[in-house]
Amino acid sequence: xxxxxxxxxxxxxxxxxxxxxxxxxxxxxxxxxxxxxxxxxxxxxxxxxxxxxxxxxxxxxxxxxxxxxx
Numbered sequence: 001x002x003x004x005x006x007x008x009x010x011x012x013x014x015x016x017x018x019x020x021x022x023x024x025x026x027x028x029x030x031x032x033x034x035x036x037x038x039x040x041x042x043x044x045x046x047x048x049x050x051x052x053x054x055x056x057x058x059x060x061x062x063x064x065x066x067x068x069x070x
Contacts, residue, residue, distance in 0.1 A: 009032070009042060010042055010045055010046055010049070010051075012032065013028060013032065013039065013042050013043075013046070014046055014051055016028055016031060016032070017053055017061050017062075017063060018063050021060070021061070021062045021063065022056070022060040022061070022062060023060060023061060024058075024059040024060055024061065025039045025040060025043075025059065025061065028061070043061075052064035
């Protein structure tokens with residue numbers, strides 16, 4: 001059975017991505033003191049909560065804004 005995600009950690013990751021758009025998952029892992037794999041699992045958990053992020057061609061993470069689509 002999957003472990004329940006720590007909501008405080010998810011909220012912190014979400015805030016950090018919004019403050020530093022374009023940084024890669026390794027940057028956030030170092031910033032938050034965890035592994036890249038954990039960051040990637042947390043991104044899935046955030047996605048399940050309808051907090052969406054996208055990754056550019058070089059791996060940078062950005063908040064997804066559906067109102068900003070061309």
